[in-house]
Amino acid sequence: MQKAVIQLETLSCPSCLQKIENAVKGINGIDQNSLKVLFNASKVKVNFDSEAVAINNIEKAIEDLGYPVVKSKVKSA
Amino acid sequence: MQKFILSKKNFITLISAILIALGFLGRFGLENNLLFNGSLIIASILGVAPIAIQAYQALKVKVVSIDVLVTIAVIGAVLIQNYEESAIVTFLFLFGSYLEQRTLNKTRSAIKELTELAPENAIKQMENGEFEEIDVDAVEEDDILLVKTGAKVPVDGTLLTGEGHINEASITGESVPVSKKVDSAVFAGTILENGTIQIRADRIGEDTTFVRIIELVEEAQDSKSEAERFIDRFSKYYTPAVLILGFIVWLFSKNIELAITILVLGCPGALVIGVPVSNVAGIGNGARNGVLLKGSEVINDFSRVNTIVFDKTGTLTVGNPEVAEKEVYGNNNEEVLGYLASVERESDHPLAKAVLQDIGKTSFYTVEETEVVKGGGIVAKIGDHRIAVGNVALMKKENVELSEKAKKDVERFEKNGNSLVLTAIDSELKVLMGIRDQIRPGVKKDLQHLKKLGVKNLVVLSGDNQGTVDLVAQELGLTEAHGHMLPEGKSAYIEKMQAEGQIIAFVGDGVNDSPSLALADIGIAMESGTDVAIETSDVVLMNSDFSRLPHALGLTKSTSNNMKQNIIIAVGVVLILLASLLFSEWMNMSIGMLVHELSILVVIINGMRLLRYRLKRA
Numbered sequence: 141m142q143k144a145v146i147q148l149e150t151l152s153c154p155s156c157l158q159k160i161e162n163a164v165k166g167i168n169g170i171d172q173n174s175l176k177v178l179f180n181a182s183k184v185k186v187n188f189d190s191e192a193v194a195i196n197n198i199e200k201a202i203e204d205l206g207y208p209v210v211k212s213k214v215k216s217a
Numbered sequence: 218m219q220k221f222i223l224s225k226k227n228f229i230t231l232i233s234a235i236l237i238a239l240g241f242l243g244r245f246g247l248e249n250n251l252l253f254n255g256s257l258i259i260a261s262i263l264g265v266a267p268i269a270i271q272a273y274q275a276l277k278v279k280v281v282s283i284d285v286l287v288t289i290a291v292i293g294a295v296l297i298q299n300y301e302e303s304a305i306v307t308f309l310f311l312f313g314s315y316l317e318q319r320t321l322n323k324t325r326s327a328i329k330e331l332t333e334l335a336p337e338n339a340i341k342q343m344e345n346g347e348f349e350e351i352d353v354d355a356v357e358e359d360d361i362l363l364v365k366t367g368a369k370v371p372v373d374g375t376l377l378t379g380e381g382h383i384n385e386a387s388i389t390g391e392s393v394p395v396s397k398k399v400d401s402a403v404f405a406g407t408i409l410e411n412g413t414i415q416i417r418a419d420r421i422g423e424d425t426t427f428v429r430i431i432e433l434v435e436e437a438q439d440s441k442s443e444a445e446r447f448i449d450r451f452s453k454y455y456t457p458a459v460l461i462l463g464f465i466v467w468l469f470s471k472n473i474e475l476a477i478t479i480l481v482l483g484c485p486g487a488l489v490i491g492v493p494v495s496n497v498a499g500i501g502n503g504a505r506n507g508v509l510l511k512g513s514e515v516i517n518d519f520s521r522v523n524t525i526v527f528d529k530t531g532t533l534t535v536g537n538p539e540v541a542e543k544e545v546y547g548n549n550n551e552e553v554l555g556y557l558a559s560v561e562r563e564s565d566h567p568l569a570k571a572v573l574q575d576i577g578k579t580s581f582y583t584v585e586e587t588e589v590v591k592g593g594g595i596v597a598k599i600g601d602h603r604i605a606v607g608n609v610a611l612m613k614k615e616n617v618e619l620s621e622k623a624k625k626d627v628e629r630f631e632k633n634g635n636s637l638v639l640t641a642i643d644s645e646l647k648v649l650m651g652i653r654d655q656i657r658p659g660v661k662k663d664l665q666h667l668k669k670l671g672v673k674n675l676v677v678l679s680g681d682n683q684g685t686v687d688l689v690a691q692e693l694g695l696t697e698a699h700g701h702m703l704p705e706g707k708s709a710y711i712e713k714m715q716a717e718g719q720i721i722a723f724v725g726d727g728v729n730d731s732p733s734l735a736l737a738d739i740g741i742a743m744e745s746g747t748d749v750a751i752e753t754s755d756v757v758l759m760n761s762d763f764s765r766l767p768h769a770l771g772l773t774k775s776t777s778n779n780m781k782q783n784i785i786i787a788v789g790v791v792l793i794l795l796a797s798l799l800f801s802e803w804m805n806m807s808i809g810m811l812v813h814e815l816s817i818l819v820v821i822i823n824g825m826r827l828l829r830y831r832l833k834r835a
Contacts, residue, residue, distance in 0.1 A: 150325075152318040153283070153490075158453065162278035178439040180325055180497040205274045 141171065144195055146184040146202065146212040156207065160184060163201045169193035190214075226267045230311040236260035237304050257300035264307030265291045281457040286480045289460070290806060293477035305807040306481060313814030317490070320821040324494050327501025327828055328438060332431055334387045334406050339371035340364070342415075360418045364409050373425045374416035376401045381412020388426055389507055389760040429751060433511065434504050438497045440512030444784075445492050452485050459483030475798075482794040482809040487816040491783030494824035499776030502830050507759035508769040513780075515755045519739045519770065520777035521720050525672050526711060526733070528725030529679035529689060530567060532743050532763070534654035538567055540575035541635060542651035544626045553647045555579045557640045560597050560606050563587050568638055571652045590614070592680060592703045594638075605641045608682070610701075617641040623649065631684030653685075659764055661693050666767035666832070668694075670774065674719065678702045678710060708732040722756075724766070741766070771832045779827055783820040790816040 151157070157177045164184065165172050169192025176185040188198065199209045222229070236256040243252030265288060272284035287310050294303035322329075340348045342361040353371045356362065361377065364370055370383065382394035387406040394410045397403060403416055406427035422428065441449070459480060467476035496513045503510045510516055527533050545553075559582045561569040587597040593614065594607015605615045609627060612619065617639075619627065626649055630637055635651030664675055676697040679686045683700035690698030699710065707725075711733055714721055723730070723737035734740030734753050742754045743761040751757055756773075758765045794812060797804045 150318060150322060152314060152321050158280045159275050159278055159282065162280055166278065176439075178435065179493055180328070180438040181435045183435070205278070206271060 141187045142190045142195075142214050142216055143174075143187050144185070144198065144212055144214045146186075146199065147210040148182045148184065148202065149208045149210055151179055151182045151207070156205075159205050160202055160207065163205055164198060167193055167198060167201055170198070222267050222270060226311060227315055229263055229267060230308065230315055233260040233264040233304065233308045233311070236263070237308055240301075240304070254300055257304040258295070261291060261295055261300060261303040261307055264304065264311055268307065268310060281460055283456065283484050283486065286456065286459060286463075286484055289463075290477040290480040293473050293480075294806065297473050299474070302806045306810045309807070309810040309814050313810075313817060316814075317817055317821065320818065320825065321490075321494070324498040324821060324824050324828065325438075325501065327505045328434055328497065331387065331434065331504050334369070335427065335431070336369040336371040336405055340368075354422065356418050356421050358418055358421055362416050362418060364403075364414050364416060366409055366411055366413060368409055370403045370405055370407050370409060370416070372405045372416075372418045372422075373420035373427075374403055374418045376403055377415045377417055379412055379414035381414050382410045384408045384410050385760075388430060389762070391507060391760060391762070426751075430504075430509065433509055433751065433757075434500060437510060437512040437515075438500045439493075440514065442492075442513040442517055444780075445513065448488060448492065448784075452489050455485050456483075459485075478798060478804070478806050478809060479795075481806045481813070482798055482804075483791070484810075484813050485787075485791070486813050487783070487787035487790060487820045490817060491787045491820040491824075492780050494821050495776055495779040495783055495827060498824045498827035499772060499779065499830075502828050503769065503772055506768055506772075507762055507765050508772065509751075509754075509757035509759065510769070510773065511755050511757070515739065516773045516776050516780075518720065519722065519756060519773040522722045522739060522770070523672060524674040524676065524714055524719040525667060525722045525724065526676045526678055526707075526714075526737070527695075528707075528723075528730055528733075528743075529677050529681060529686060530654060531726050532724055533660055533677060533689060533693065534656050536567060536654065538571040538636065538652045538654040540571055540650050541653040542630055542633065543575075544623075544649040546620070546623065546646050546648070551579075553640065553642065555582060556599055556602065556604050556642060557606060557648060559584050559599060560587070560595055560604050563597065564589070564595055567654075568636060568652050572638055572650060575650070592701075602642050603644070605644075606638060608637055609639065612639050612641060612646065615641060615644060617644050617646055619646060631682050634685045634688035636681045636685050656689065656692060657763055663764050663767050664693055664695070667770060670767065670770050672770070674714075678707045704729055704732055708736050711736050768832045772827075772830055775830050776827055779824060783823055786816060786820055786823070 157179055160177050161175065164170060164175055164186060169189040171187040174187035184202065195212060195214050199212060203209055237260050240253045240256035243249045243256065268284050269288045272282065272288040275282040275284055291303045291307055336353050338350050339353050339356050340363040341351050341356065343349050348363050356372055362371060376397050376399055378399065380398045383397050383403060384392055384394045385404060385407045386392040388404050404427060405425035463476045463480045466479055467473060499516060500510050530536055554576050558573055558576045558579045561572045562581065563584055582599045585598045587595060589595055590607060590611055593611035594605065596605045605611055623646055627637060630651035633651065635653050638650040638652060639646060640648040667675065674697060675695045677686055677690055677695050678699050680702055681700050686698045686700035707730065711721055711723060721737045722739040722741060723733045724741045724743060725733060726743055731753060734742055739755045740753060741756050741758060756769050790812060794809055
């Protein structure tokens with residue numbers, strides 16, 4: 141399991157959270173229980189299985205919703 | 218294409234404002250209806266594009282968001298050829314979200330400023346002895362690092378050479394620079410104001426105090442209270458429900474105008490954003506003032522506290538006790554003091570330190586069979602002698618007879634507010650020492666502040682004798698004082714108070730009092746060695762600064778009120794809007810959207826007030 145912390149551009153609508161949550165949850169290889177979308181910090185924290193999914197796929201799922209990723213950090217959990 | 222449109226949202230907002238102005242000029246100035254309709258249609262289409270894209274993305278992941286409601290409403294308005302409404306609603310929605318983003322950034326500014334203090338570079342001594350600049354992530358433990366004037370300390374470490382003054386505001390909230398010499402501990406994120414120093418890296422990356430504080434604050438600002446989780450669940454079903462309601466109204470009345478107006482009026486805007494905004498501004502204010510609040514649940518609990526229980530030593534007092542009075546019984550003074558010092562050397566109890574300090578230079582003996590008697594003292598063997606050092610209870614247990622004079626001395630010492638250390642050799646009392654601890658400067662005023670803020674009971678619990686505790690309580694104006702308390706006794710007392718319905722904050726030392734800290738509704742550990750304090754406390758007072766306590770309490774009260782105000786504003790607005798739709802003529806989509814956006818701005822600005830919160834001087 142890898143642990144990702146993804147910094148997004150400032151989130152301003154709370155309904156963004158729901159969108160991002162649902163989008164990331166839909167990806168294979170994600171640990172759904174670990175998923176946290178932080179509104180004020182504008183961050184996504186999630187554990188994922190690096191063999192099933194790459195960090196780029198997660199980033200892309202979020203960016204496709206229209207929320208640019210500023211940077212992401214991955215480390216082993 | 219989608220991304221392009223979204224990234225030009227602000228520009229689109231501006232254009233649609235111009236088009237709307239042009240349209241109205243066309244109608245009322247030039248009386249040209251073609252220009253009027255033309256520009257408003259363009260404004261509508263242009264304006265709805267980014268909203269519709271967001272709505273589509275939301276639906277793709279099965280979320281009915283506000284964007285969905287607004288998009289349908291705008292399309293409906295265009296269909297019934299009400300271009301005025303469609304244009305103005307899209308403009309207001311876009312402009313509103315622009316303002317939201319701007320003001321939200323303000324509410325988050327305090328915490329952002331803090332995170333921006335994170336060090337990025339370090340100057341490391343390489344193998345050839347030269348110093349080179351490297352990324353802070355590349356620093357390893359035990360690296361030798363150079364810090365120059367004006368630079369940030371990159372990691373937690375120990376000062377090796379040089380000296381200087383360091384501004385530790387980033388971790389203590391206190392901006393008066395602290396003098397640092399060889400062997401001083403230095404912390405990541407603090408700023409060297411003068412001097413040049415070399416340090417050894419002790420803790421790096423995520424283990425540094427600074428990073429842990431930031432993580433804590435970041436988690437805290439997004440932690441959710443029960444009420445918020447309820448609002449979240451509620452809004453998940455609320456928006457689809459509004460959509461269905463609009464649809465039903467249309468089915469039965471065939472009135473598109475009415476149906477789409479319901480969609481706009483039903484937007485949940487201020488409700489979802491109100492509480493997080495208060496939360497982040499309150500926690501941000503705290504972080505800037507040396508008070509870390511661990512989340513909105515803590516804010517709610519602390520704001521309701523009516524009883525604060527304090528530990529005495531190290532909390533209300535400086536925690537640096539000194540021998541104030543002394544009585545010696547019998548002869549052989551030198552030898553007795555030597556025995557006493559040798560036994561006390563085994564202990565790290567604050568009273569033992571005071572005793573050692575008082576005795577000073579003496580000859581030490583080999584101590585055997587040391588046994589610590591909990592809540593009593595120490596018993597040990599030196600040669601053939603049995604040495605007992607501790608309080609009156611220990612003496613009783615050891616069957617030490619106290620002479621009439623000794624009994625009177627004990628009484629007198631206690632009345633003067635001393636903690637007692639009695640020394641008996643082979644069950645015979647030899648020395649009586651009275652040890653006193655100074656009250657922290659300023660504590661009295663802080664306690665008065667807490668009372669003014671509505672705390673009814675200020676209680677001190679201590680392992681010390683009742684006389685000492687009473688004296689402290691009297692001097693500080695506490696409402697209750699209990700001595701002779703073991704850690705279990707303290708937690709039992711807290712349980713009892715809680716059963717009586719009191720909401721309790723416990724302020725004490727993080728090691729001995731951990732049961733009480735855990736049991737109390739709010740636990741606050743006073744510990745200069747930050748680690749324990751950060752982990753065990755619900756409210757962390759940076760640098761164990763007691764004077765932050767009133768600010769912390771006042772801030773949580775204001776923050777909690779602020780959240781309630783925001784919920785009332787948000788719910789009130791939706792109710793008034795829906796009611797006026799039913800009972801009045803003037804309500805329409807544009808006014809509804811305007812009121813909505815205004816209510817969102819009102820809750821954000823209301824939240825922002827917390828950033829400026831300061832305790833009124835008593």
